Amino acid sequence: MKNxxxxxxxxxxxxxxxxxxxxxxxxxxxISAIEKGDYNPTINLCISICKALDKTLDELxxxx
Amino acid sequence: MxxxxxxxxxxxxxxxxxxxxxxxxxxxxxMKGQFDERQELVRGRGYKYACFTLLGLVTLDLLIxxxxxYETLPVTRExxxxxxxxxxIMVYALYCIKNDSYFGVGTDARTYRAVMxxxxxxxxxxxxxxxxxxxxVDGKLSFGPFASLLFCIAFCIIMITLTVKGRSAADDxxxxxx
Numbered sequence: 001m002k003n004x005x006x007x008x009x010x011x012x013x014x015x016x017x018x019x020x021x022x023x024x025x026x027x028x029x030x031i032s033a034i035e036k037g038d039y040n041p042t043i044n045l046c047i048s049i050c051k052a053l054d055k056t057l058d059e060l061x062x063x064x
Numbered sequence: 065m066x067x068x069x070x071x072x073x074x075x076x077x078x079x080x081x082x083x084x085x086x087x088x089x090x091x092x093x094x095m096k097g098q099f100d101e102r103q104e105l106v107r108g109r110g111y112k113y114a115c116f117t118l119l120g121l122v123t124l125d126l127l128i129x130x131x132x133x134y135e136t137l138p139v140t141r142e143x144x145x146x147x148x149x150x151x152x153i154m155v156y157a158l159y160c161i162k163n164d165s166y167f168g169v170g171t172d173a174r175t176y177r178a179v180m181x182x183x184x185x186x187x188x189x190x191x192x193x194x195x196x197x198x199x200x201v202d203g204k205l206s207f208g209p210f211a212s213l214l215f216c217i218a219f220c221i222i223m224i225t226l227t228v229k230g231r232s233a234a235d236d237x238x239x240x241x242x
Contacts, residue, residue, distance in 0.1 A: 021169075025100070025169060026100035026101075026102070026169060027100055027102075027103060027164065027169050029102075029164035029233070030100050030101075030102040030103070033102060039102050041101070041102075042101055044101075045100075045101060
């Protein structure tokens with residue numbers, strides 16, 4: 001399932017995938033895979049993404 | 065393989081290792097070469113597929129050997145085993161390239177590509193000079209030039225795949241960006 005919340009949070013912060021990837025120390029393809037729903041990140045990576053985007057885990061990764 | 069060839073091979077590997085160590089020691093920018101968690105996962109899967117491929121090919125080699133088929137085939141067992149090892153490397157490399165896990169985060173891909181092209185050219189020269197001195201010995205393809213040729217072909221395939229993947233990744237990037 002696509003993670004549109006994460007993509008919109010990234011766009012809201014005016015960050016490209018590469019910029020976000022550089023911030024958290026992963027490859028751009030990993031960010032792309034998470035946004036597309038092709039890869040489920042570990043909790044550590046989720047936390048890093050949340051910190052970089054100033055969001056909580058619930059706001060980005062909780063599926064309702 | 066003749067003793068001179070084996071010595072030459074050992075010397076070549078040793079020289080390459082020394083050059084690599086010197087390069088790493090004096091490189092201004094430290095080679096990061098670290099992989100993120102998704103890449104580690106993909107590389108692990110790649111190792112698994114390469115391992116299963118090797119198991120299959122070794123079984124095939126044992127079958128050919130037990131049937132005595134190497135006597136009739138135009139290749140030596142050494143060359144066949146070398147080919148099998150290359151196939152496993154290819155399985156691993158191509159799987160990693162396909163899943164964007166061949167280069168680590170922050171790896172200088174251009175330097176790596178330049179080194180790869182040098183390796184390809186060196187092997188092409190080695191294969192060419194080997195063919196000039198005789199490609200077939202006692203009805204069998206000689207190991208030296210054909211091993212270099214196979215190595216050259218394998219690395220060319222890897223480089224072509226890297227180029228194609230690089231282009232499609234660039235398209236993907238422009239689609240995904242803000």
